[in-house]
Amino acid sequence: MLTSPLFSSAPEQRRRRVQLVVAAQVLFVLLVAVAGYAVSHYGRTVALRTSPIDPRDLLRGDYVSLNYDISQVPRRLWRGEDEPRRRRPVYVQLQPTAAGYYTAVAVYPAAPATLPADHVVLRGWVGNVWRQGLQLRYGLERYYVPENTGLGLQRQPLLVRVSIAPWGQSRITGIEKLPAVGPK
Structure with a gap:
């Protein structure tokens, strides 16, 4: 019986494909983990003032929904030629x-080329546009806390530490309570 090279190598090719798929998945998981640590290591940490909203999720435990002072900005901060639009990056x-x-201090449709040394740029997107202002989202609006600690953070001003990497990725690195002293 004659065997064709096409049929004899099929199991070997299948095995190589499976190995490639497994290697790609492992590599992806490793890159996600490294990216998270890289943001903390290479990023610049800034503090943002916020007010928590809702501290409980029945399926995932305690968390704090964060409403940053920089989430609603006046329209006069917009620096683009075109009008801001929902779901667009800023x-x-x-x-x-x-x-x-x-x-x-400013909202741009593209990353600004130069900044003063003490300034930093946080990437986000437009959530809503009003005549007098913009609602912005950053992907930092939810922070999970240890069980039964979310209620202690509710309705109290917070200072959130955010690490912002040079390539634009950001993550929350810490949260602390501020004394409640009137309006923001």
């Missing part, structure tokens, strides 16, 4: 305040 220029946290 780059928010932040500057430090004397109180120790950062505040938004």
Whole structure:
């Protein structure tokens, strides 16, 4: 009986494909983990003032929904030629305040080329557009906390530490309570 090379190598080719798929999945998981650590290592940490909203998820445990001061900005901060549109990426220029946290000073449709040394850019997207303002989202609006600690953070000003990598990725690195002293 004659065997064709096409049929004799089929199991070997299948095995190589499976090995390639498994290797790609392992590589992807490793890259996701390394990216998270790289943001903390190479990123610049800034403090953002926020107010928590809803502290409980029945399926996932305690979390805090965060409403940052930089989530609603005046329309006058927009620096684009075209009008801002929902679901479009934006780059928010932040500057430090004397109180120790950062505040938004400009919103760009593309990453700004130059910044003052103490400023940083946080990538986000437009959630909503109003005549007088913009609602922005950053992917940092939910922070999971240890069980039964979410209620202790509810309705209290917080200072959230965010690490922002040079390539634009960001992650929450810490959260602390601020004394409640009137309006923001």
